Amino acid sequence: MENWKGWLENWYEEQVEVRHRLHRNPELPYEERETTRFLKEQLTAWGIQVEELPGLETGVSAVIEGAHPGPMLVLREDIDALPILENTGLDFASQRSGVCHACGHDVHTAALLYAARALNALRGELHGSVKLIFQCAEEVGSGAYKMLEAGALRDCQPQAVVGFHCAPLLELGKIGVRRGPSNASFDIFTWTITGRGGHGAYPQRCVDPVVVSAHLITQLQTVVSRFNNPTHPAVLTVGEIHGGTAPNIIPDQVTMRGAMRAFDEGLRQEMLKQIGQITRDCCAALGAKGEVTRDVGIPSIISDPEIADGVARAVEESLGQEHLHWVPEPSMGSDDFSVWMEACGGRGVQFQVGTHDPACPNSGLGIHVAENIFPDEALRYAAPVLVQFAVDYLGK
Ligand SMILES: [Zn+2]
Numbered sequence: 001m002e003n004w005k006g007w008l009e010n011w012y013e014e015q016v017e018v019r020h021r022l023h024r025n026p027e028l029p030y031e032e033r034e035t036t037r038f039l040k041e042q043l044t045a046w047g048i049q050v051e052e053l054p055g056l057e058t059g060v061s062a063v064i065e066g067a068h069p070g071p072m073l074v075l076r077e078d079i080d081a082l083p084i085l086e087n088t089g090l091d092f093a094s095q096r097s098g099v100c101h102a103c104g105h106d107v108h109t110a111a112l113l114y115a116a117r118a119l120n121a122l123r124g125e126l127h128g129s130v131k132l133i134f135q136c137a138e139e140v141g142s143g144a145y146k147m148l149e150a151g152a153l154r155d156c157q158p159q160a161v162v163g164f165h166c167a168p169l170l171e172l173g174k175i176g177v178r179r180g181p182s183n184a185s186f187d188i189f190t191w192t193i194t195g196r197g198g199h200g201a202y203p204q205r206c207v208d209p210v211v212v213s214a215h216l217i218t219q220l221q222t223v224v225s226r227f228n229n230p231t232h233p234a235v236l237t238v239g240e241i242h243g244g245t246a247p248n249i250i251p252d253q254v255t256m257r258g259a260m261r262a263f264d265e266g267l268r269q270e271m272l273k274q275i276g277q278i279t280r281d282c283c284a285a286l287g288a289k290g291e292v293t294r295d296v297g298i299p300s301i302i303s304d305p306e307i308a309d310g311v312a313r314a315v316e317e318s319l320g321q322e323h324l325h326w327v328p329e330p331s332m333g334s335d336d337f338s339v340w341m342e343a344c345g346g347r348g349v350q351f352q353v354g355t356h357d358p359a360c361p362n363s364g365l366g367i368h369v370a371e372n373i374f375p376d377e378a379l380r381y382a383a384p385v386l387v388q389f390a391v392d393y394l395g396k
C-alpha cells in the first residue's frame with residue numbers, strides 16, 4: 001500500500017484552508033448550493049466521478065471504483081450549518097450573519113473530501129468501491145431520505161456505511177467508538193386539538209381545546225411510562241403549545257409540537273401507534289377532535305459490532321492504540337446517519353472525533369453552541385481513520 005498517510009500530511013494545510021472556507025460560508029439545510037458546487041468542482045478536478053441526483057439541488061453523491069471487484073462501502077458526512085449567530089471570535093468565523101457551522105459539519109466535509117482524494121489515488125489497490133455521500137440537510141432530519149429518494153444509492157447495494165461526528169465532550173486526538181445502541185431515534189410531531197370557541201363565561205356552549213390539550217399532555221406521559229419497556233430508554237417531550245388570544249375567550253384550536261426519542265425500533269413503533277391513539281381518544285372523550293402528524297422520523301443508530309471493531313482497528317493502525325476510546329454510554333441525541341445504516345442493512349458505525357482541546361476551553365462547550373470552537377487539528381485524526389477503514393474493508 002502506498003504512503004497515503006504522507007499524502008494526508010502534505011495536504012493538511014490545504015485541508016485546513018478548505019475547512020476555513022466552508023466555515024466562513026455556512027449554508028442552511030437545503031440551501032447548501034455554494035458548498036455543493038465547490039465539492040463537485042473539487043471532486044471532478046481530482047478525477048472522482050460525481051453522480052447526478054435528479055431533483056435535488058444540494059448534497060453530493062460520488063463514487064470511486066476500485067480496480068478489483070468487491071463490495072461497496074459508503075462514507076457519509078453532512079454539509080449543512082445551523083441558524084445560530086457565531087460567537088467564537090475566530091479569524092475564519094462565519095461571514096453570514098445568523099448562520100454558522102456550530103455542529104462541526106465543516107470539519108466533517110473537509111475530512112471526507114481529503115479522505116476521498118487519498119482513496120481515489122489508491123483505487124488501483126481497492127477491491128470494491130467507495131460511495132461518497134456529502135449529505136444535505138442533516139439538521140432538519142430529512143436530508144438522508146431526500147438523497148435516497150433522489151437515487152443516491154440507486155443501482156447499488158452497499159454493504160456498510162461509516163462516518164464520524166465531531167465530539168466537543170471528547171478530548172482532541174481521541175476517536176470514540178461504540179458497539180450497539182449509540183444514538184436515539186427521533187420523531188417530531190405536530191398536534192392539532194380542535195374544539196369550539198366562544199365566550200369564557202359560557203363554557204357549556206363550547207368545547208374548550210385548552211382544557212383538552214392539558215389532559216392530552218398528561219395522557220401522553222403514559223406513552224413512555226406505561227407503554228415502553230423500562231429497560232429501554234425513551235423520552236417524549238412536548239416543547240411547544242399555542243392557543244388562545246384573550247383571557248375571556250375560549251379558542252377554537254390549540255396546536256402543540258413535541259419529539260420522541262428511543263432506541264428499540266419495535267418499541268418505537270408501538271409508542272408511535274400509542275401517540276396516535278391517545279391523541280384521538282383523549283380528545284374525543286372530551287368532545288374535541290385530536291389529530292397528530294409526524295413531521296420527521298429517523299431511526300436510532302445501533303452500531304454494528306463487527307464494523308465497530310473494524311473502526312477500532314483502523315484507529316489503532318492509523319493513529320495508534322492510545323487514540324482509541326470506547327464510548328461508555330449511548331446518547332439520546334440523533335443523526336440521520338441512521339437512515340444510511342438502514343439502507344445498508346444496519347451495517348454501519350458513526351464514530352466520534354474528539355474536538356475538546358484542553359488548551360482552548362471554548363472547544364469543550366458542546367455542539368449547537370454559538371461560542372464552541374472546533375479545532376482544525378481534528379482534521380489530523382478524522383481523515384486517516386476513514387481512509388484506513390476503507391483500505392482495510394476493501395482489502396483482499
Ligand atoms: Zn447538529
Ligand SMILES: [Zn+2]
Nearest residue numbers: 103105138165
Ligand atoms: Zn451534526
